[in-house]
Amino acid sequence: MYNASDLRKGLKIEMDGVPFVVTEFNFVKPGKGQALYVCRLKNMISGGTVSKTFRSNDKIDKPDMEQKTLRYSYAEGDDCVFLDEDYHQITVPASVLGDQRYFLSEDMAVEVVIYNGEPVDVTLPTFIEKTIVETEPGVRGNTATNVMKEARIEGGFALQVPLFINTGDIVKIDTRTSAYADRISKG
Numbered sequence: 001m002y003n004a005s006d007l008r009k010g011l012k013i014e015m016d017g018v019p020f021v022v023t024e025f026n027f028v029k030p031g032k033g034q035a036l037y038v039c040r041l042k043n044m045i046s047g048g049t050v051s052k053t054f055r056s057n058d059k060i061d062k063p064d065m066e067q068k069t070l071r072y073s074y075a076e077g078d079d080c081v082f083l084d085e086d087y088h089q090i091t092v093p094a095s096v097l098g099d100q101r102y103f104l105s106e107d108m109a110v111e112v113v114i115y116n117g118e119p120v121d122v123t124l125p126t127f128i129e130k131t132i133v134e135t136e137p138g139v140r141g142n143t144a145t146n147v148m149k150e151a152r153i154e155g156g157f158a159l160q161v162p163l164f165i166n167t168g169d170i171v172k173i174d175t176r177t178s179a180y181a182d183r184i185s186k187g
Contacts (some may be wrong), residue, residue, distance in 0.1 A: 004037045014063035019044040036179040044107045072108045092119045102157035124175040138163030
């Protein structure tokens with residue numbers, strides 16, 4: 001059990017049998033009465049958000065969660081199969097992975113949060129390197145501003161890259177924002 005004073009950004013709690021993560025947190029001390037904790041909570045299963053106000057004497061349940069480091073093995077349709085250190089297979093549905101499934105590469109280590117035996121959240125390394133498989137050539141002379149163009153990486157994900165990026169280049173991608181970060185090498 002948590003007390004309301006334990007609330008902070010990133011804390012995982014359980015309400016009505018559903019796991020939530022605190023995304024925003026404000027402490028309010030009115031002139032009269034007890035302190036209030038105003039939180040924005042994200043449902044870890046459905047992805048929806050709610051606002052909730054806790055009083056200073058409220059008790060909050062801890063979710064039965066486990067965090068494991070797993071290695072990516074292969075894709076099975078839209079779902080992905082991961083292996084733990086004992087080589088047990090854990091299938092993570094596409095709904096949990098979202099666009100992150102395009103950034104997976106063989107034997108990549110990821111952090112998976114498991115709630116009641118089901119994976120509910122996957123955290124990839126912050127930066128990954130992928131090869132550009134398709135992009136149009138940049139237009140010569142169009143360098144006055146920060147002009148971007150669309151490019152596809154292996155796996156089919158499309159992102160915006162600078163004009164100087166060509167097919168075959170290896171780029172660094174920020175997995176938190178799904179955005180181009182840097183060019184690693186020319187193709």
